[in-house]
Amino acid sequence: MNAHANATAPSRTVETTPRTPWQLAPGERPRTAELVGDLSVDVAVVGAGFVGLTAARHLAAAGLSVAVLEATRIGEGASGLNAGFVVPNFAKADPAAVLARLGEEAGHRLLLAVGSSADAVFDLVRDHAIDCDAEQTGWIHVAHDDAAARMLRLRADAWQALGRPVTFLDEGEARQRTAARLCRGALFDPSGGMLNPLALLHGLGRLAVAAGATLLENAKVSDARRDGGAWRLSAGGRSVRARTVLLCTNAFRGGLAGRLGTRLVPLPVYQIATAPLPAAEAARIAPHRNPLADTRANLFTCRLDRDNRLISGGMAILPVHAEGRMAHAIAARLQQELGMRHCPDVQFSWRGTAAISTDFLPHILRMSDGLFGAMGCNGRGIAVTAVVGRALADLVLGAAEHAVPVPVGGAGVPLGPFAPLMPSLAVAHARWQDARAG
Numbered sequence: 001m002n003a004h005a006n007a008t009a010p011s012r013t014v015e016t017t018p019r020t021p022w023q024l025a026p027g028e029r030p031r032t033a034e035l036v037g038d039l040s041v042d043v044a045v046v047g048a049g050f051v052g053l054t055a056a057r058h059l060a061a062a063g064l065s066v067a068v069l070e071a072t073r074i075g076e077g078a079s080g081l082n083a084g085f086v087v088p089n090f091a092k093a094d095p096a097a098v099l100a101r102l103g104e105e106a107g108h109r110l111l112l113a114v115g116s117s118a119d120a121v122f123d124l125v126r127d128h129a130i131d132c133d134a135e136q137t138g139w140i141h142v143a144h145d146d147a148a149a150r151m152l153r154l155r156a157d158a159w160q161a162l163g164r165p166v167t168f169l170d171e172g173e174a175r176q177r178t179a180a181r182l183c184r185g186a187l188f189d190p191s192g193g194m195l196n197p198l199a200l201l202h203g204l205g206r207l208a209v210a211a212g213a214t215l216l217e218n219a220k221v222s223d224a225r226r227d228g229g230a231w232r233l234s235a236g237g238r239s240v241r242a243r244t245v246l247l248c249t250n251a252f253r254g255g256l257a258g259r260l261g262t263r264l265v266p267l268p269v270y271q272i273a274t275a276p277l278p279a280a281e282a283a284r285i286a287p288h289r290n291p292l293a294d295t296r297a298n299l300f301t302c303r304l305d306r307d308n309r310l311i312s313g314g315m316a317i318l319p320v321h322a323e324g325r326m327a328h329a330i331a332a333r334l335q336q337e338l339g340m341r342h343c344p345d346v347q348f349s350w351r352g353t354a355a356i357s358t359d360f361l362p363h364i365l366r367m368s369d370g371l372f373g374a375m376g377c378n379g380r381g382i383a384v385t386a387v388v389g390r391a392l393a394d395l396v397l398g399a400a401e402h403a404v405p406v407p408v409g410g411a412g413v414p415l416g417p418f419a420p421l422m423p424s425l426a427v428a429h430a431r432w433q434d435a436r437a438g
């Protein structure tokens with residue numbers, strides 16, 4: 001690599017005013033650098049979230065020179081701000097729907113990779129001793145009514161047919177795992193769990209650096225132009241030349257990220273963490289420490305963190321100045337759904353933006369010669385992004401499109417200026433659906 005980048009030392013500093021509970025135990029930050037001159041590499045990865053860092057690590061390990069350009073600081077995107085549920089499936093799709101959408105062969109490849117993706121994340125954490133409060137306790141999807149219980153039973157059967165150890169718990173069994181008010185049964189996947197996502201992200205960054213990648217912060221890429229057989233990226237008055245560019249910018253739309261972000265629906269998600277619960281109350285709410293989501297259209301989610309804070313989230317119909325309002329609403333919902341006499345104070349409230357694809361599945365876009373875009377999110381980022389990042393690296397290393405588990409397509413179509421309004425309509429519709437169903 002022809003590198004002109006100044007290295008800065010790794011640090012373990014805790015933010016002065018933490019915005020999330022994750023910043024209380026962020027792990028060691030990876031060694032990063034500032035772009036001080038022009039740079040020439042084999043691969044430029046734009047965006048240092050789970051997808052970008054996973055791809056960078058595999059590519060550097062294969063011997064390519066790799067620079068990761070991050071607009072701000074590592075952890076400022078969804079990967080550092082999410083809720084830390086590790087869930088090896090799709091937010092909105094049954095295995096049957098995936099097969100119907102992608103066809104038998106491509107569908108099976110994606111299902112097998114995603115089904116084992118939580119195991120892959122927890123194995124990585126164990127193999128590299130990444131200190132991120134990982135707990136592979138299993139994930140439960142709680143049915144809020146009888147129709148949802150029937151749907152989850154079929155879904156559990158479908159995952160079993162794919163060789164996954166997923167089971168359906170009847171109401172009695174499910175209630176031994178959760179105090180959730182509406183519980184008519186549950187899907188249980190023992191390979192899921194929870195962790196501190198910021199500490200995982202820092203761990204992935206350290207692995208990428210150890211493999212030889214350079215991580216550049218404060219390097220927002222504003223533009224990319226063809227230059228001979230390569231790409232020339234502009235970042236803060238400097239330029240980076242690369243044969244291949246990977247856009248791993250999720251729902252962001254600033255600068256070069258707009259080429260990918262406009263093909264996704266940006267969904268603002270609000271999160272809270274309460275003060276720690278007394279041990280007995282934590283044991284009543286989640287005796288086996290299973291993170292959970294339920295099946296309502298406006299879904300209810302909750303988990304404990306390592307200090308027994310309750311973590312939950314929600315979406316706003318009007319995502320403008322909504323942080324205080326949403327924190328209050330999420331805490332009230334926790335109290336009601338979990339039968340708590342009172343909800344502990346909200347200690348942290350924050351917001352991030354998830355990226356939703358039109359079919360709720362991950363995709364890789366071949367946007368131009370040597371320019372790929374990756375979408376992995378749809379609210380199931382931690383496990384699924386590991387699959388997407390690896391697939392992206394394999395494509396760059398020469399794998400055929402039909403050999404990677406993530407569908408690879410053309411450039412994709414921009415969704416138009418109204419895409420950011422779609423979540424408001426969807427959230428309003430979801431609340432109406434739940435209210436109508438009683």
Ligand SMILES: Cc1cc2nc3c(=O)[nH]c(=O)nc-3n(C[C@H](O)[C@H](O)[C@H](O)COP(=O)(O)OP(=O)(O)OC[C@H]3O[C@@H](n4cnc5c(N)ncnc54)[C@H](O)[C@@H]3O)c2cc1C
Pocket residue numbers: 046047048049050051052069070071072073074075076077078079080081082083084085086087219220221222248249250251252253254255256257269270271313351352353354376377378379380381382383384385
């Ligand atoms: C509040 C919230 C809660 C969530 N909870 C969960 C959960 O519990 N479990 C789960 O599995 N998933 C969850 N998700 C989804 C998950 O966090 C995402 O799917 C995942 O982190 C996406 O990773 P990424 O690498 O694609 O994007 P990101 O982590 O967003 O990374 C993109 C990076 O690109 C950088 N960037 C943008 N533009 C540029 C530019 N022009 N130049 C350079 N860099 C740029 C950004 O700064 C950012 O760091 C949640 C998401 C949110 C928002």
